[in-house]
Structures are given as C-alpha cells and as structure tokens.
Amino acid sequence: MTTPSALNGLRVLDLSTYRAHLCARLLADMGADVIKVEPPAGDAGRRIGPFYNDLPHHDRSLWFWFYNLNKRSLTLDITHPRGRELLLALARSADIVIESFAPGEIASMGLGWEQLHRINPALILLSIAPFGQTGPYRDFVADDTVITALAGMLYVNGSPGRPPVRPLGLQAYHSSSYYGAIAAMTAVLARDVTGEGNWIDLSMQEATHSAVEHVSGSYFAQGQIEPRRGTLHWSRFFRVGKCRDGYIMHCTLGDWTSLIEWVNGDGKAQDLVDAKWNDVLYRAQNAEHLFDVLDEWVKDYDRDELLERAQLLRQPYAIVRRPEALFDDEQLEERGFFAEVEHPELGRSVLYPGAPYLFNGTPWRAYRRPPLLGEHTGEILREELQIDPNEIAALRAEGVI
Amino acid sequence: MLSARPLPLNGVRVLDFTWVVAGPVATRILADQGAEVVKVERKVPPQIGDRKRGLLCELHRDKLSVAINMSHPEGVELARKLARKSDLVMDNFSARVMKAWGMDYASLAQIKPDIICISMSGLGHTGPRASYVSYGPTLQALGGYTHLMAEATEEPAGYGYSYADMAGGYTGALAALIALYHKRRTGQGQFVDLSQFEAVVSVVGPALLDIAVNDREQAPPQYNSQEGPAAPHGVYRCAPLDKDDDRWIAISVRTQGEWERFVNAIGAPPWTSDAKFQTLYLRTKNHTELDTHLARWTRERSAEDAMMILQRAKIAAGVVSNGADICARDPQLKERGYWASVTRADGEQSRVVGIPFKMSDTPASVRSIAPDVGEHTDYVLGELLGLTRAERDALIASGAVWS
Numbered sequence: 001m002t003t004p005s006a007l008n009g010l011r012v013l014d015l016s017t018y019r020a021h022l023c024a025r026l027l028a029d030m031g032a033d034v035i036k037v038e039p040p041a042g043d044a045g046r047r048i049g050p051f052y053n054d055l056p057h058h059d060r061s062l063w064f065w066f067y068n069l070n071k072r073s074l075t076l077d078i079t080h081p082r083g084r085e086l087l088l089a090l091a092r093s094a095d096i097v098i099e100s101f102a103p104g105e106i107a108s109m110g111l112g113w114e115q116l117h118r119i120n121p122a123l124i125l126l127s128i129a130p131f132g133q134t135g136p137y138r139d140f141v142a143d144d145t146v147i148t149a150l151a152g153m154l155y156v157n158g159s160p161g162r163p164p165v166r167p168l169g170l171q172a173y174h175s176s177s178y179y180g181a182i183a184a185m186t187a188v189l190a191r192d193v194t195g196e197g198n199w200i201d202l203s204m205q206e207a208t209h210s211a212v213e214h215v216s217g218s219y220f221a222q223g224q225i226e227p228r229r230g231t232l233h234w235s236r237f238f239r240v241g242k243c244r245d246g247y248i249m250h251c252t253l254g255d256w257t258s259l260i261e262w263v264n265g266d267g268k269a270q271d272l273v274d275a276k277w278n279d280v281l282y283r284a285q286n287a288e289h290l291f292d293v294l295d296e297w298v299k300d301y302d303r304d305e306l307l308e309r310a311q312l313l314r315q316p317y318a319i320v321r322r323p324e325a326l327f328d329d330e331q332l333e334e335r336g337f338f339a340e341v342e343h344p345e346l347g348r349s350v351l352y353p354g355a356p357y358l359f360n361g362t363p364w365r366a367y368r369r370p371p372l373l374g375e376h377t378g379e380i381l382r383e384e385l386q387i388d389p390n391e392i393a394a395l396r397a398e399g400v401i
Numbered sequence: 402m403l404s405a406r407p408l409p410l411n412g413v414r415v416l417d418f419t420w421v422v423a424g425p426v427a428t429r430i431l432a433d434q435g436a437e438v439v440k441v442e443r444k445v446p447p448q449i450g451d452r453k454r455g456l457l458c459e460l461h462r463d464k465l466s467v468a469i470n471m472s473h474p475e476g477v478e479l480a481r482k483l484a485r486k487s488d489l490v491m492d493n494f495s496a497r498v499m500k501a502w503g504m505d506y507a508s509l510a511q512i513k514p515d516i517i518c519i520s521m522s523g524l525g526h527t528g529p530r531a532s533y534v535s536y537g538p539t540l541q542a543l544g545g546y547t548h549l550m551a552e553a554t555e556e557p558a559g560y561g562y563s564y565a566d567m568a569g570g571y572t573g574a575l576a577a578l579i580a581l582y583h584k585r586r587t588g589q590g591q592f593v594d595l596s597q598f599e600a601v602v603s604v605v606g607p608a609l610l611d612i613a614v615n616d617r618e619q620a621p622p623q624y625n626s627q628e629g630p631a632a633p634h635g636v637y638r639c640a641p642l643d644k645d646d647d648r649w650i651a652i653s654v655r656t657q658g659e660w661e662r663f664v665n666a667i668g669a670p671p672w673t674s675d676a677k678f679q680t681l682y683l684r685t686k687n688h689t690e691l692d693t694h695l696a697r698w699t700r701e702r703s704a705e706d707a708m709m710i711l712q713r714a715k716i717a718a719g720v721v722s723n724g725a726d727i728c729a730r731d732p733q734l735k736e737r738g739y740w741a742s743v744t745r746a747d748g749e750q751s752r753v754v755g756i757p758f759k760m761s762d763t764p765a766s767v768r769s770i771a772p773d774v775g776e777h778t779d780y781v782l783g784e785l786l787g788l789t790r791a792e793r794d795a796l797i798a799s800g801a802v803w804s
Binding site: 358 | 545623716
C-alpha cells in the first residue's frame with residue numbers, strides 16, 4: 001500500500017511568477033497536483049542563478065529547482081486565444097489558481113476572477129501582488145529588497161549608525177508564499193461549508209510586515225520607533241558573543257541561578273552575583289552590561305564546549321553557525337531532513353532541504369524532481385484535456401505550447 | 402464588524418497549549434479565520450508585558466483563555482475532556498511535557514481517534530538534540546541566518562527580529578490546515594512533529610542547493626542580489642526628515658530597460674553615460690562607484706520623493722520604512738485597512754497588525770482583544786464541558802482550575 005498524501009486530489013494551477021513560486025510548492029510537497037503553467041520560452045525563474053555547476057541552462061537553475069520540486073510543467077501561451085481556452089478548460093476542474101502578475105493583468109487577458117468564477121464557482125483564485133490589488137501603491141513595482149523596505153523589515157537590521165542590512169533568505173517572498181498557502185487552504189476549508197470559491201487578495205507588503213515581530217507593537221503600545229540594535233535582540237534577552245573559535249548566541253532566559261553558578265565558578269561573574277539580577281526584567285533593562293560581562297566570560301571557551309555545558313544546564317545557548325554546517329548537522333540527519341532527489345538526466349541525485357514538518361500519517365515527500373521545461377505538456381493535453389495529437393502538433397508548431 | 406458569511410474556520414476547535422511566540426503565531430492565524438482557539442494556561446503565565454496592546458495582544462487576540470492547573474490530576478482530566486471536544490491540540494513544548502500529562506498524540510488518540518496533534522518544539526521530538534532548549538533567535542543562529550546577517554567584514558551585524566519564530570508559526574498554521582483537510586476527507590487524524598529549526602532551515606532558499614550541488618561557501622548576501630544580478634541595488638541615504646537623519650531608500654535596477662528608465666528618471670546626470678556603467682555586467686562590477694554617484698542624488702531629496710520619482714518610471718524603489726513610517730504614514734496600508742483595532746476594558750482602542758490577505762466571499766477580521774488569563778473559564782467549563790456551577794466551584798476549590 002502506498003503512503004497516503006494529505007492533499008491528494010487537490011488540483012492547483014500555478015501561474016505565479018518567480019516571486020511566489022514557493023507557495024504552490026508547499027502544497028505540492030503535501031501531495032497536491034500542481035501544474036506549473038509556463039510561457040513557452042520558460043519561466044523567468046529558470047534564468048536565475050545559481051546554476052548547476054555554474055553553467056546557465058533553463059533546466060539547471062538551482063533557484064528554479066528549489067521552488068519547483070514536485071510540480072509538473074505545462075508550457076502554454078495564455079495570451080494566445082487557444083492558449084487561454086486551454087487554460088480555462090483546466091480551470092474547470094481545478095481547485096486553486098495561483099497568480100502573481102501585476103494587478104489587473106490576468107483580467108486583461110480574460111482570465112480574471114469574474115471569468116474564472118463564472119466557469120467554476122468553486123474555484124479559489126489566489127492573487128499575490130507586492131502591494132495587493134487595491135490602494136495607491138497597487139501599481140508600484142518591487143523586488144524582495146524593496147518589499148522588505150516598505151514592510152518595515154529592513155530598517156531594523158544591522159548596527160546603529162550603519163546602513164540597514166539585508167537578511168538572508170528572500171524573506172518577503174517566502175513569508176508571502178507561506179501566507180498564500182495558508183490563505184488558499186483556509187479558502188479550501190471554507191468552501192467545504194459554503195460551496196463557493198474565494199478571490200484572495202494577498203499583499204506581500206502586509207505579509208512581510210507581519211513577519212516582523214515587534215515594530216508595530218512597539219509603535220502602537222509605546223510610541224517607540226524600533227532602532228537598529230546590532231546583535232542585541234529587541235527583547236534584550238539575546239546577543240551575539242565571541243568565543244575563542246567563533247561566535248555564539250547568549251540567552252538570559254534560562255535558569256539564572258545555574259548560569260551564574262557556572263560563570264562564578266569560572267571566576268568571571270563580577271557583579272552578576274548580586275541578587276537583583278535574579279529578576280528577569282532587570283536583566284533585560286541592563287542587558288548591555290550583562291552581555292559585556294558574559295562576553296568576557298565566554299572568550300576563553302571553545303564554542304562546542306560552551307554549548308554542550310550550557311545545554312546540560314538547560315541554558316538556551318547556541319552556536320552562530322555557517323549554513324554549510326547544516327549538511328553535517330546530526331539532528332537534521334537523524335530526522336531525515338535532507339531529501340535525496342534523483343535527477344536522471346544528470347546521472348546523479350541532489351540533496352534538497354526537506355520537510356518543515358513530519359506528518360506521521362501523510363508525510364511530506366519528494367515525489368518528483370523539478371520539471372524540465374514543458375516536460376508534462378503532452379501528457380496534460382492528451383490525458384486531461386483529450387486534445388488530439390494533430391492539434392497538439394499544430395499548437396506546438398504555432399508556439400502556443 | 403459582523404459578517405453575514407461564516408468565517409472560514411467556523412466550527413474548528415483548537416486546544417492551544419502554545420506559548421512564547423512561534424506557537425501563538427500559528428494559533429492566532431487560525432483564530433483570526435474563525436477557529437475557536439481555547440488557550441490553556443497557568444494563572445501566572447511566564448509572559449512578560451501587557452497583553453492588551455502591542456505584540457502580546459497581536460499574539461493572543463481572537464482567542465479564549467482557560468486557566469487550568471496541569472500539575473493537578475483533575476486539571477489534566479479536564480484538559481483531556483477538552484481534547485475530546487477539539488479538532489486540534491497544539492503545543493510548542495519539548496516531547497516530554499505533553500507525554501507526562503498524558504496529552505501526547507498516542508494517549509489522546511485512544512480517547513479521540515481522529516485527533517490532530519501538532520507539536521511545534523524547537524528541534525523536534527526525535528534525534529540527538531531533541532532535548533535542546535531554544536528560542537527563535539538561537540534557532541536562527543544554528544540555521545546560518547545570524548552568520549549571514551553581516552556586512553563585508555563578516556562581523557555579525559544583527560537581526561532586528563526573530564524570523565525563526567514567524568517561520569515556525571506559519572509552518573504550524575499551514576500544517577494545521579493541511580491536516581484538517583485530510584481529516585475532513587478521510588476521518589483520520591494524525592501527529593505532526595514540527596521542528597521550528599527545520600521550519601526555518603527549509604526557507605533558507607536556493608543557497609542551500611548552491612551548497613549541496615556546487616559546494617559553494619555562502620557569503621553574507623548584503624546587497625548582492627539573491628534573485629539575479631542587479632545594480633544599482635541597495636539602500637541609499639536620503640535627506641533628513643525633520644531631525645531624523647536615518648532616512649534611506651531601497652532601489653533595485655535589473656534589466657537594461659530598467660536602467661534606461663532609471664537614468665531618465667534621475668535626469669540623466671553626466672556620470673550615467675560613463676562607459677563603465679553601460680551594461681548590467683559593468684554596473685555590477687563597478688557598483689561601488691555607481692553607488693557613490695547615486696547616493697549623491699538620493700541625499701538631496703526625501704526618501705518619499707525619491708520613491709515617487711522612481712516608481713513613476715516603474716523602477717523598484719521604496720522607503721526603508723521605520724515604525725512611524727509604516728504605522729502612521731504609509732498610505733497603502735491605511736487605504737487597504739490593514740491595521741486592526743481591538744477594544745480594551747476601559748473602552749479605548751488598541752491598534753494591532755491585521756490579516757495580510759482578504760477573501761472576497763468569506764472575509765475574516767480581527768474580532769476581540771487578547772483575553773485575561775482564565776477569562777473564559779465559565780464558558781469553557783460550563784458550555785463546552787457542561788459542568789454545573791457547583792462542579793466548577795469544586796474544581797476551583799481543589800486547585801485544579803484558577804478562577
């Protein structure tokens with residue numbers, strides 16, 4: 001018996017541009033049938049590096065691989081009248097359409113909410129745009145950097161008196177894609193009750209802002225504009241420190257008594273032995289001095305030694321690691337985090353970052369490697385739309401597929 | 402505001418044992434969409450600060466609170482009864498906590514076979530580091546994020562916030578929705594072992610494949626683009642706003658067409674025709690000099706004016722917004738009604754972040770302020786569990802429930 005998939009039977013048409021590719025992948029990973037609809041020249045994401053062995057090729061973009069695992073590829077020119085008809089035919093039996101064109105663009109192609117809702121009232125249309133479908137910035141253009149700027153995420157990163165620093169991990173795109181998948185699944189569950197689809201208007205600016213913990217809360221509750229604080233976390237319970245062989249993350253939310261016994265045993269506690277430091281709020285208020293003393297303490301330790309002893313005492317310390325270290329991480333390995341995916345054309349397999357969660361009944365899976373350009377065009381047109389081979393050949397000659 | 406349409410998750414009940422940030426983010430997302438989220442908490446929760454405004458209000462709004470003493474056998478019995486009336490039980494403890502209470506999936510599945518349990522621990526329930534204690538900022542340190550938040554010197558420059566908590570929270574909410582979908586179709590519940598660490602590592606992005614495939618050591622991204630080359634690309638200092646000289650604009654120029662529009666938009670100063678800036682390759686190669694020229698242009702105008710000039714030419718540009726920009730000035734968020742308000746006991750309003758997506762047929766809205774601890778004890782014990790007033794008083798007297 002094969003292992004069941006949670007989203008088995010859910011059909012998603014992924015028209016999204018490269019800025020929202022993660023969204024449909026999150027659904028594909030849990031078993032949804034995601035058909036990626038690409039222009040015949042290929043999705044723009046196929047031209048973004050890094051590339052396999054650094055050789056640019058539309059089937060070897062690691063960017064594209066990361067975001068398109070488990071999807072099928074249909075090349076279709078949806079601006080062509082017949083291409084549009086074929087897309088509408090697919091939409092009749094789809095559950096979700098995901099698009100991230102400029103607001104109004106799919107409507108101008110005759111594929112907007114009104115058209116889609118008319119042919120399939122149960123269909124869910126998820127529109128992801130930098131600033132949403134309405135408002136004075138609706139037609140503004142933006143990439144990940146600009147969205148993090150206008151979302152209030154960029155300003156708080158970096159050191160005081162220095163320019164804001166950009167985070168790793170395309171956080172505007174990823175936060176928006178996560179919210180997109182959440183919104184789409186919420187609409188699917190709502191449809192169980194109402195029988196109706198929803199048009200979801202998702203603003204990447206809003207989704208990205210909501211991924212910043214504290215900026216609006218501080219402003220609304222205290223009227224405070226959160227500054228850049230270097231590595232001191234806004235809560236004032238965390239700061240980066242430096243051991244003999246590299247950086248660690250301090251945390252003063254663990255059991256204070258055992259931490260200070262340890263530091264004092266090393267003869268480095270200075271004034272931290274005073275009882276007033278038992279108060280967690282006092283520790284936050286005086287974080288700069290506290291971390292200065294702890295920095296003096298850790299500087300003669302090796303990081304691994306410090307981490308092991310800290311965790312034995314249940315102190316939430318961590319090493320500031322390079323991302324390369326993730327591939328040697330015993331915890332990730334033991335839990336099978338990295339998934340080996342066969343790429344037969346390359347004669348090898350590739351380790352993909354895997355499940356963000358372990359479902360015991362319907363596990364996350366790497367069903368298929370990312371699709372080659374147009375790999376499933378024939379099978380989808382033949383088997384799902386019953387288009388006859390002669391027409392397929394004609395469409396191919398005309399450049400529609 | 403009441404809507405005639407049902408909320409999307411009406412009828413779904415979540416028994417919520419989560420605390421700190423990541424877990425409450427997950428259950429807050431479900432609560433906003435109409436799930437009945439019953440927060441089980443201690444009378445003196447280890448939370449710091451005011452739940453009626455700011456972040457803590459944002460984390461716990463739209464939820465109910467019951468104060469059950471899980472160190473008391475009758476408290477545990479109550480929680481198990483509540484689990485029987487719930488679709489989901491969510492926590493973010495390490496493995497041993499729920500097990501010790503008999504509230505883990507194996508135990509609850511015996512009394513409610515279709516229960517969904519989602520445990521959002523720091524590093525997962527299995528593996529050599531399952532017992533590690535962690536918080537969002539320590540998980541992003543382990544995951545490579547902290548190391549790569551750096552300027553050219555590679556000295557850590559510092560995160561302003563805990564992305565790991567948010568990534569963990571979104572992942573938890575999505576897991577809940579996916580598990581619910583499966584349950585509605587098959588009648589089957591399941592256990593989701595969510596490691597917040599794995600959740601945040603899984604969104605490092607294509608850089609992980611660059612390590613896996615090309616064996617390339619990753620440098621701090623700074624304004625080297627993570628989405629194809631761009632130049633100009635970065636933040637540029639603008640004119641002060643009143644006395645605030647920490648004003649910046651973010652600008653990204655990629656294609657040749659964008660470069661041409663950009664040059665026209667800034668009035669084609671002589672440096673833009675320099676041979677060393679005529680192709681994307683050259684602009685990337687000579688970006689330090691390019692940035693110096695551009696910074697002179699931005700410095701002469703406000704971030705808002707610079708943004709409008711560039712956006713009119715369809716160039717990606719945006720104010721590097723601070724708290725006041727985003728909460729008080731940004732016209733887009735105001736016009737879309739992104740911010741929400743909840744009413745405090747004194748009748749005043751607390752402003753909170755809204756819901757970042759709008760649905761046409763079943764729109765949700767932020768409905769109620771974060772509860773006091775134990776505020777809904779009567780509803781939960783009386784209406785949900787059908788206990789009489791005398792039975793409730795007995796539980797309070799025995800210390801199983803805090804009034």
